[in-house]
Amino acid sequence: MSNDVADRVKKIVVEHLGVEESKVVNSASFIDDLGADSLDTVELVMAFEEEFGCEIPDDAAEKIVTVQNAVDFISENV
């Protein structure tokens, strides 16, 4: 399950941020490592919600700053 989640999360990150797949490792920070700005991260969270059919509250969204954070949240809550 979590591998599947990680793959889907990474695919979304690659598409939305236009970055090389190889750079989207679990520890990568959206802003520090992948060139996102604060609006990009808002949109990323919306894309995760769409992909996984869930709702990510704002206070939880603020804590999703790396690929691993996203995988963890989705694995635990969906």
Add this chain to the structure above:
Amino acid sequence: MRRVVITGLGMVSPLGSGVDHIWSRLINGESGINKIEGFEVSDLPSQIAGQVPVGETADGKFNVEEFVPLKDRRKLDPFIVFGMAAAQQAIEDSGWEPPNEESQFRTGVMIGSGIGGLQAIANGALLLEEKGPRKLSPFFIPSALINLVSGQVSIKYGYKGPNHAVVTACSTGAHAIGDAARLIMLDDADVMIAGGAEAAVCRLGIAGFCASRALSSGYNDAPEKGSRPWDQGRDGFVMGEGAGAVVLEELEHAKARGATIYGEVVGYGLSGDAYHITAPPADGNGGFRAMSAALKRAGISASDVNYINAHGTSTPLGDEIEFGAVKRLFGGNDNLCMSSTKSAIGHLLGAAGAVEAIFSIKAIKEGVVPPTLNLENPSEECRGINLVPLEAQERKIDIALSNSFGFGGTNASLVLKAFR
């Protein structure tokens, strides 16, 4: 006053992408007006428009990949994409790259739009209604704002000088070039990227202009015949989309770096009708005063003008009124000709003035005047001036004037001159 010259040209229009390609098709008498594609029009009175042809650059078509990276595209309404593309072409054509921060401070952008992100707003409103506020993109607002063409271009190229955007409906492009030239004349900048961008050929845009009874509705089965300025069969304007941008530069700045100089911005006149939101006054005094002011600023007389690129939208009322004002001001100038390039590409609203200023500069540079397509039977009231019907004419053009008139009664005239 410092002198301002044009050193770069860029354009995206219904005749394609790139000034040279568009110009050759224009001179060839080709039309960019077609049956509308991409959205439902069966219930709309007007079903034709000039839409930007998408395809390979080598074929003269618009390839978005050359201008905006994939990841940024969904953040940008099409009007911003068109504006960025025209600006990129103009900047590359000019060869201008600020060599240091001081040069960045002296380079600015003034690209406006008549309506702005209409498609983004329309889609955003539907999304809000259907799925609620949480589904609205964080990029919705910066995708819709008119000044975001200027903003995006400045960010992309590091231009830190004046950053501004004109919004004067169909006069936008002309006002942008005139106002940006003044910023250079007044020493607020040395280089300005100026122009207009529009992408209102969408269901809401067409339906809206249909509601105000402004669009042609009688040529849905013969789209290329729909835009016919001064012709007896005209019945409204045809919508177009695209963008035009020029690089304006202080003369000595351009000379010092050996830039190609296309021509000089010598005159600019503005006026207001103070009459009606969509109709000009019958005597055309607003247009007359804008043209007079532009001639005065240029320090020339009416007999010095060789070519007028008319506002000429193909509306029953507007064409005759502009014609009357021109005749009143330029009567006796036997060397004058006037054409409407909207006959080939439709009315690009906020981009029109910029696109038409570029056509005027090309007419000067190439010694060819673009035709007024579909002008088969001029109205009785539109006779006595060479309106360049149907086919381009070779003529020596030293000075050209370009008119733009907008809803709200806002008028602008530019006077452009060969550089010698």
